[in-house]
Amino acid sequence: MRKPEFADYNYLQNACLEAWAWEYIRRNPEYIQAWKIHYQYMSSMPFACQRIAISEKERLEAAEFGLLFFR
Structure with a gap:
């Protein structure tokens, strides 16, 4: 794997703060692991539930990364 160049x-030269935050968080190993856990859970639920239900557990775990939910 080659070393990234500037x-x-x-x-990202003109990116907003949200874009910079996403670039950082999406590389965070703890976030990646948490997202995988929630993705597996959500992919097993019917589509209608995915649009409505955000559990308190998910909300609290997402908040650790400054997010409202994992999706």
């Missing part, structure tokens, strides 16, 4: 991130 030019690889030119698309």
Whole structure:
């Protein structure tokens, strides 16, 4: 795997703070693990439930990463 170059991130030159936050959090190993757990759970639920239900447990775990929920 090659070492990233600054030019690889030119698309972030004019990015808003939310975009910078996403670039950081999506590489966080703890976030990746938490997302995988919630993704497995949500992918086993009917679609209608995914749009409505956000459990208190999910909300609290997502809040650890500054998120409202995992989706």
